[in-house]
Amino acid sequence: MTEPLFRTDAYLRQCEGRVLAYTDTGGLILDRSIFYPHGGGQPGDSGKLVWEGGEIVLADTRKGEGDRIVLMPAGAEPALAMPPLGALVQTDLDWDRRHRHMRVHTALHLLSVVIPLPVTGGSISADKGRLDFDMPDAPDDRDDLEAELNELIARDLAVTDEWITDAALEANPGLVKTMSVMPPMGSGHVRLVRIGRGGDQVDLQPCGGTHVARTAEIGRVSLGKFEKKGRQNRRVTLLLDS
Secondary structure, three states, X not given: OOEEHHHHOOOOOEEEEEEEEEOOOXXXXXXXXXXXXXXXXXXXXXXXXXXXXXXXXXXXXXXXXXXXXXXXXXXXXXXXXXXXXXXXXXXXXXXXXXXXXXXXXXXXXXHHHHOOOOEEEEEEOOOEEEEEXXXXXXXXXXXXXXXXXXXXXXXXXXXEEEEEEHHHHHHOHHHOXXXXXXXXXXXXXXXXXXXXXXXXXXXXXXXXXXXXXXXXXXXXXXXXXXXXXXXXXXXXXXXXXX
8 A cells, every 4th residue: 555645744745655566557656655646626746756866757646556546657758767666766746736736625615615505526726626516596796705715714724634434424414515426435434624623613524635734825716707517506616816
C-alpha cells in the first residue's frame, strides 16, 4: 500500500519515498505519497520526482489497485529515465497548484452551506470550482448569496477532520450532501471534514480531499452564472478572486 501523507498533513510539500512498483500505463508506485490522487472532483496532484542520477516531471496522480497511489510522469519517459525498483526518491509537490485546489475545495463546502440543497455533482480546478444542485428554479438573490459566502470565509473558521465508522455514517445519512456519489465506504471508517467548532460549526460532511486549515486562507471569491443543466439541476460556478 501507499501511505497517504496528504491525509494527515495537507501542507507537506516534500517527502522521501521508496519505489515499490511500476504500472502497465507507465506510472510508478511509492510506499508513501504527498500527492493527492484524482477523486471526489479534485484533480490529481503534479510535481517532480528526484533521485540520484535523474529526475522526472509528474503530471498527474491516480488511484491504483487497493490502497496504492500511482504517480504519472509527463509524456513518454524512456525506461532508463525511471528510478530503479527499491530506489529512495524525493517527491516535490507543485504546491501553488495544490494550494489553490485546497482553497477552492473548502470554498465549495461553504457554498453548500449558503445553498442548502442536495448536490448532484461538482468539480475543482486551480482557478474555480462548481457544484450542481437539485435546484429547479434559480434564486433571485445571487448577490446576497455571494456576500453570505464571503462573510463565512472572513470568519476565519477552523477546518478540521475526524473519522467515523461506516455504521455511524449509515445511521446519519443527513451528513451526505451528494446525491450521485456516496463517500467511499467498505474499509470500516469514513473521514468527515468539519468547518467551525462548537457553536461556530457551519458544516460537517464526508470528504477525502485536501482543505485549507482556516477559511480566511481561501480569500475572497465570486459567483458566476447559475446555469440550467437539465430539468432540475443548476450549476453554480465559484471563482477565486486572486
